Amino acid sequence: MTTDSSLRSGPGTTGRRSSRDGAAGGDAEAHGRLPVRDHLPARQPVATASAAPVLDVVVPVYNEEKDLHPCVVRLHGHLARTFPYPFRITVADNASTDATPAVAAALAAELPGVRYVRLEEKGRGRALRTVWSASDAPVLAYMDVDLSTDLNALLPLVAPLISGHSDLAIGSRLARSSRVVRGTKREFISRAYNLILRSSLAAGFSDAQCGFKAIRREVAERLLPMVEDSGWFFDTELLVLAERAGLRIHEVPVDWIDDPDSTVHIVRTATEDLKGVWRVGRALAVGALPLDRLARPFGDDPRDRALTGVERGLARQLIGFCAVGVLSTLFYLALYSLLRLGVGPQVANGGALLVSAVANTAANRRLTFGVRGRSGAVRHQAQGLVVFAIGLALTSGSLAALGAASGSPSHGTELAVLITANLAATVLRFLLLRAWVFPARACPEPEDLR
Numbered sequence: 001m002t003t004d005s006s007l008r009s010g011p012g013t014t015g016r017r018s019s020r021d022g023a024a025g026g027d028a029e030a031h032g033r034l035p036v037r038d039h040l041p042a043r044q045p046v047a048t049a050s051a052a053p054v055l056d057v058v059v060p061v062y063n064e065e066k067d068l069h070p071c072v073v074r075l076h077g078h079l080a081r082t083f084p085y086p087f088r089i090t091v092a093d094n095a096s097t098d099a100t101p102a103v104a105a106a107l108a109a110e111l112p113g114v115r116y117v118r119l120e121e122k123g124r125g126r127a128l129r130t131v132w133s134a135s136d137a138p139v140l141a142y143m144d145v146d147l148s149t150d151l152n153a154l155l156p157l158v159a160p161l162i163s164g165h166s167d168l169a170i171g172s173r174l175a176r177s178s179r180v181v182r183g184t185k186r187e188f189i190s191r192a193y194n195l196i197l198r199s200s201l202a203a204g205f206s207d208a209q210c211g212f213k214a215i216r217r218e219v220a221e222r223l224l225p226m227v228e229d230s231g232w233f234f235d236t237e238l239l240v241l242a243e244r245a246g247l248r249i250h251e252v253p254v255d256w257i258d259d260p261d262s263t264v265h266i267v268r269t270a271t272e273d274l275k276g277v278w279r280v281g282r283a284l285a286v287g288a289l290p291l292d293r294l295a296r297p298f299g300d301d302p303r304d305r306a307l308t309g310v311e312r313g314l315a316r317q318l319i320g321f322c323a324v325g326v327l328s329t330l331f332y333l334a335l336y337s338l339l340r341l342g343v344g345p346q347v348a349n350g351g352a353l354l355v356s357a358v359a360n361t362a363a364n365r366r367l368t369f370g371v372r373g374r375s376g377a378v379r380h381q382a383q384g385l386v387v388f389a390i391g392l393a394l395t396s397g398s399l400a401a402l403g404a405a406s407g408s409p410s411h412g413t414e415l416a417v418l419i420t421a422n423l424a425a426t427v428l429r430f431l432l433l434r435a436w437v438f439p440a441r442a443c444p445e446p447e448d449l450r
Contacts, residue, residue, distance in 0.1 A: 053113070054085035055158055056137035060092045060127040064145050065099040071145050072107050072114060078151045079113075085162070088137060089114045092127035125227070125234025132220045138162075140220055144211035150255035157252045158214045166250035167219045168242050170205060171212030175253035182258030193273060200281055201240050205249050208236040209273075212254060219247065226289060232269045233276030240280055241289065287366075287374050320368035321430050324360060329422060332356040333415065345399055345414060350392060357388035361437075369438035383437040390432070391425040 057075065061068055072089060079087045091104040093116065104116040117131055132140045139161045143149060149171055160166035173180045174194060180187075190209065197203040213235060215223075219242070227237045243249060283289050332352050339348035361384030365371045371380070398421035402409050409417075 051086040053088040053137045054162065055079075055083065055087045055139045055141060056090055056131070056135045057087065057154075058090045058092050058128055058131045058140070058142040059145050060094060060124045060142065061096065061100055061104070061145050062094040062122060063096045063098045063100055065096075065103050067145055068100060068103045069107060071147050072111070074147060075143075075151065076111050076114060078154070082155060087113055088135075090131050090135070091116045092131050093118045094122045094124070094127050095120050123230040123234075124232060126230040128234060129224055129227070129230065132215070132217075133224060135217065138217050139214060140217055141214035142211070148256050148258065149210070149212040153212065153252050153254045157212065157250075160250040161214055161216050165248070167216055167247040168239070169214045169250040169252060170207065170239065171210045171254040171256075172205075172207040172251045173210050173254060173256045174206045175251065178253040179255040180258075181256070186258060189270065193270070196274070196277060197236065197240075200277055201284070203240060204243055205239055206251060208239055210254065210256070212252075228279070229276050231272055233273050236273065237276060237280055240284075244284065244289075287372055287377075317368050317434065318430075321364060321433075324363045324368060325426055328356050328360040328363070329419075331359065332422075333418070336415075336418070337411075340411070345403075346396060349395055349399060349418070353388060353392050353395065357384060357391070360384070361387075361433075364433055365438065369433070371438060380437055384433075387429050387432045387437065391422070391429060394425045395421045397421075 057079070059068075059072065059075070064071075068091065072091065076089055079089070089111075091107065091114070093100055093104055101116075101118060104118075108114050108116040117127075119127055119130060128142055139158050141154075141158060143154075153171055157169045157171060161169055172178060174191065190207070194203070194206060194208060197208055209232070215238075223238055223241055223245075226241050227234060229237050239249065335355060336348050336352040339351050343351075358381065361381055365377070365380055395418055398417050399414065402414065402417050406413070
């Protein structure tokens with residue numbers, strides 16, 4: 001259950017979606033793509049009580065009766081002085097058992113543009129999902145109640161989202177120009193966690209857990225249903241899905257001072273985060289997440305433009321195919337050498353080629369031709385086996401010709417012949433994969449994306 005006690009006060013406490021948002025959203029849904037990024041309207045000289053907020057800053061709290069009032073007063077004062085658009089501050093109470101609800105309600109009555117939402121269950125992710133899903137502001141943000149992050153980074157955080165350049169923005173304590181004061185233990189845990197994300201989930205962002213983030217509302221509307229976690233891993237899962245969907249994440253170096261009175265249980269939080277990493281990594285590995293519906297970021301993507309004389313995606317596909325091909329060839333040769341220790345050359349070649357062909361088709365399907373999810377996977381593998389049969393004929397024929405010509409060739413000679421035959425088969429394999437197994441799907445014209 002939630003309660004909202006701020007509708008009676010402050011600029012930005014009520015609002016509506018513009019006709020522009022509705023039209024863009026309708027076109028996007030028709031084509032299964034995300035709507036266009038637009039620069040948000042500038043603030044009027046005098047904001048009225050009915051002005052719709054451009055920014056909604058959520059402050060999740062649990063038993064913060066001491067810090068809540070000074071935090072919100074300071075944040076409100078900073079936004080009133082520096083932020084050039086209507087704003088709202090939402091205090092999201094995660095089932096506090098102390099005087100936090102009374103303090104939050106008093107703030108909502110005292111300060112214009114502040115509201116209070118009560119949740120009966122704990123969880124930072126649950127609080128953000130609840131408030132963000134119901135908010136009418138085009139840009140949604142959140143920050144920790146202790147205000148460890150210097151507020152001067154707030155405008156740089158949301159500016160790329162307001163301009164339409166980026167889809168999400170995060171504060172980073174690990175950027176080179178960040179100025180951070182915290183203990184060795186927390187520093188080690190933070191860097192170790194982000195190293196785990198980079199190595200296991202191929203994350204490109206630098207700081208997943210800094211409590212200072214923002215997202216455009218239309219992005220949140222499509223990503224939030226995919227995020228399962230309702231606790232501390234919520235941030236990481238949201239960022240990983242956004243990055244895998246091709247969305248643009250803006251990073252802002254921040255000045256950050258550790259809160260020595262923080263009530264976060266480090267070991268329990270780290271354990272839950274590692275469980276989340278395993279769950280998301282497994283889902284990505286098996287293609288269980290429908291990220292194909294977010295295959296393009298917002299707006300005019302230059303990769304969607306029709307260029308005369310340039311075949312769509314050919315250069316990228318060639319690079320991906322070559323990278324997969326090199327790895328597949330090394331895997332094939334290693335497997336052939338291993339099998340050759342116990343069986344004849346034809347059997348070793350057939351077994352090595354079959355196993356590497358299945359892996360090659362799966363890798364090309366995802367990495368080279370960008371096909372995600374399980375739909376059509378069996379058919380693609382069947383077609384890939386036909387391509388494999390052609391490669392088998394070329395390589396087996398080459399081995400047979402070598403055996404007939406020299407009787408008992410050396411292992412090095414066999415490998416040289418196989419490499420040559422594989423080069424010829426590779427060209428044919430790429431053409432068949434591109435034209436038959438993974439043909440180019442019809443793409444809407446650029447004007448359709450708008």
